[in-house]
Amino acid sequence: MLLVKTLREMEYVAASHIKDAIGDVEIEIRPSGFLGLLIVHCDESLKEKLEEIPEIETIIPVLVECEAKLDEILSKAEVVAEKVKGARTFAIRTKRRGTHDFTSLDVNLDLGDRIRELTGCEVDLNFPDKAVYVEIIGKRAFIGVIDGSEERKKYTPEKVDSRKLFGKISFVQMPYLEDTKAALEIGERIGRAAQAFEIKELIIAPHDYVNAFELEYFIKGVRRGQIARYKIQERAYAREVRKVPVFVRDLYQTARDKRRKRNVLIITDPTGRQISDVKEELVRRIRFADEVVIFAGSRVGIPKGLFRLADFVIDLAPYITFATEQTIPVTLSALLTVYEEDEEARGVIKSL
Missing domain, CATH: 3.30.2130.30 (VC0802-like)
Incomplete structure (x- = not known):
């Protein structure tokens, strides 16, 4: 049978x-x-x-x-x-x-x-x-x-365990506001993406006064997307799943707090350099960092004054601007790709 x-x-x-x-x-x-x-x-x-x-x-x-x-x-x-x-x-x-x-x-x-x-x-x-x-x-x-x-294995010893990289990434996201319906929808997609990659934390970081009720809809969307993805992960994974912590903090104070010696600060912006131009130094810094902090804008970009605090300003796709909800998967996938290439070149397919 x-x-x-x-x-x-x-x-x-x-x-x-x-x-x-x-x-x-x-x-x-x-x-x-x-x-x-x-x-x-x-x-x-x-x-x-x-x-x-x-x-x-x-x-x-x-x-x-x-x-x-x-x-x-x-x-x-x-x-x-x-x-x-x-x-x-x-x-x-x-x-x-x-x-x-x-x-x-x-x-x-x-x-x-x-x-x-x-x-x-x-x-x-x-x-x-x-x-x-x-x-x-x-x-x-x-x-x-x-x-x-x-069995069709999802995980093999020859693959990089991406959780070791994503587990030390703090993603700082400026909230998507002004339209409450859109804020709820975009927030849901961001919450789902953050949970899917099981990053260390997601920080919702406005840079100025914001409408409390618009921010409420955005946060509600993040929560809804996170829970939806978390439930799928619980059913799909044979391992324990970690729910990603979500915080709210002023953007400038977040940058000040995160600018520590063994942290790497990355800003994604069209004015930055291509990742291929900085990948060797980027991967070296990531490998030895305690935390990798990535800043992403929303309807407006990251304030230029923060660029002086960043270790890297990266343009992930020259001449293309990503939608807000695409930033997490695109950025993390790009970082994982250059990290895997470095690991393979060094002949080390292990943890960080």
Whole structure:
């Protein structure tokens, strides 16, 4: 038996191609009404043929099927352990669909403990030798074991851990004001971007008196965008997610406070130099900095007087002015790119 995952609404298309590939086998389409799922009643050896079907996202050979009860799932630990034995590490990947009196985390912890006791293997969520999939579909639970090499890894030892860079970036954003509807919308996009990159902090920094109610809408948008992204991260990541702190501080005082010996101050502005012209010095300073502080304007740019306090004034795209909500992703992506290039050139793909 194979558990097959597709994009939603692609189940019937995939089922048709499966039958063309391996014959008229029994296929449960959208079991218990859940989209994006197929249960193919066939021999595991036919898995290779299904891998040629692009409409299929994931294929999990089913080792055992049982009732979707925690005790029942745990009772299969010995069977699962036989498949895991011989590996150094393993991970439990649980996806629960429907209403139950236990959580996916309960399965991960309890089944993981049982398998660890039975095999002596250690848990490694990122690079396991074996991955145990527990797919819970309504009242049924399906358990399969695949080699870790078969997983499409989001993280590999050869990649730079971008969190080490973003985790020391303080982003100072002038608020978008005047139009409350636009302030709410732009604030939401900025909050989502700041949380997506999990930066050290976001500082909302007006440079003068501002309308309190306009600022209220902007901050409300930041909060709304942050929460929306944070909830997605909690569901998507196997690790703990950090909620980005958000502060309000006068722009000039922020610049004074942040101008310390081991901090790097960066201003993004069309009058600055191209990042390619300063990347060697920029990366060297970033690598040894305690904090990287980036200032970004809004409907008006950063006041020119602050340029004297900056270590770098950078024009990320000559002859192009970015929209306010694009500044965080564009700036951080550019910094990560030059940092990765430097790490590769030095032959060091590790933390800062």
